[in-house]
Amino acid sequence: MKILGFLPPGIPYVFRTLFSVVLAPLSVLFAVDVLRTRFSVQIPIWVSALLCIVSIPLLFAARVVWKSQQEKQEAKRMGARFAPVMNGNWPGNVDVLLEFVRSSRNDYPGEVQLGWMAHLGTNVMDLRVLWEDILFTTEPEHIKAILATDFQNFIKGDKFKYSMRSVLGTGVFNADGDMWKFHRSMTRPFFSRDRISHFDIFDRHAEDAIARMKERFRSGYAINFQDLASRFTLDSATEFLFGNDVRSLASPLPYPYSAPAAERSNVGLSHAEQFARAFAESQEIIADRSRVGATWPLQEMFKDKTKDPMKVVNGYIEPILREALEKKPSTEERGANGEKMEVEEGETLLDNLVKFTSDPIVLKDEILNILIAGRDTTASTLTFAIYLLAMHPPVLAKLRSEIMELIGPSRRPTYDDIRDMKFLRAVINETLRLFPVVPFNIRESVNSTTLPSSNPTEKPIYVPARTSTSYSVFLMHRRTDLWGPDAAEFDPDRFIDERLKKYLTPHPFIFVPFNAGPRICLGQQFAYNEMSFMLIRLFQSFSSVTLSPSSHPPGTLPPPEWSSAKGRKGIEKFWPKSHLTMYSLGGLWVNMEEAKDA
């Protein structure tokens, strides 16, 4: 694969496929030749040609039947049953695949999977696309097995890694085994309690962001909160991880769609915005690859679609990298310092990383993965929190009272303040429940295994070796049988009142926005601190939030036909979309009123 790395992905795919296709006719030709030379049996040319043609589907069918027989025997040996299969009408379930791709692009997240599972009366199903098993589950016990109890047996896997490689490289999100351990062990020391409990970085960038917001509101325009939150988290994450912030908050804010064209055209795309757009575009492309499945290279026959956006992304990252490498002490200096390889006081993640490798590819991959982890996740969660608070003014009023009571209108919050703010934590958790930023995820089984059945009288579910196993935290977090009849409602008190003991405490795996097990999010505490800090600072400064639908670019609000749908799809006022992480299509345009008590 590496030798052919310069070719667009479609060409090696076609060659690989052709190779396996021509095996059958070649075998036929060989057999015909043996019959003729050894046994003097003459086969007419037209018969040989016909045999060559039919050998291709026959061999394929034989492989499918053989595999299915093997799996049946193995499932029986393991005392397991097959997951219910979502049967489409077209051979190979091609219609199921097409419906899945269409829905991922145009519908509310998870709608099509919910419909199929309701049809099958199950929370786990096999989509069996192109005769390959693809499991999909929303069962907490399955998610627990995949992430924790059977962790060694569920890896990211080659299929996933190949489709993500042109963007994520071999960074922490796209690595298994030793490479994953290397990235993880490099990154972990930077999230120690000591390092994440100093809030100077958040304070400076939050102050900057709020000043920009006030300025824009005073000029009579709404702001795109998603854009602002992304700049706040990008500047905070780059300063925390790389020592220098990229000053994305310094560039002019975009104007709403409804603003006069003259205002809008005054704001060119800043360097940070070009990076953000290209970054989002490349994530969209790789997410689309994983939706289409193994045949994705066919969509990229003549060009790797990520090539152009990744040029912009790399152009943004390379100067950060160059600077770190220039600062890197030489081998002699390191020798004189007694080869201090452990993390030192004041050292950033990047300073530490360059002590271990000068390989620009490894360094770039690490930086890019950590930027996705550190920017998009907290920016989206803050955006969803602001959206939900705009939709629920009594919840916002309760949150503000907690802020005013414990911290007051202007004091800077401390680590201890944040730890004591029970309602603020509940608001963040409730936001992560309804809108977990990694809504869908996937692993691949190494060996055949089983997943427990929720009904103890039923046999466990059989998972063949090398099966793509996807799970949705997003759909699990909204299940009424796990969270109660009001699961679709935004009600942070469920993380405080008797519902906590009833639902979550006895079943902690029903809430896993940060995943769980050995690959649990490394930045979880950093993220809680950053989001809490920003929300406190925001609601010290502003007393109310309202959505500004007229500011949205056309085509980015939920289509009118959604309003008759059941559940959250029917009430949503923004369009949740997801590539690797979830975001609001077209941003989130809001107005806020400055607090009189600030």
Ligand code: HEM
């Ligand atoms: C609301 C905020 C966040 C959420 C909901 C979140 C969620 C997650 C999830 C679900 C994963 C697992 C992905 C997978 O294995 O497929 C993950 C991994 C990770 N997260 Fe976060 N994250 C957040 C913020 C952050 C921040 C701010 C950082 C760092 C600055 C960070 C660093 C990481 C890293 C390094 C991993 C990779 C762990 C591994 O594969 O071993 N996260 N996060």
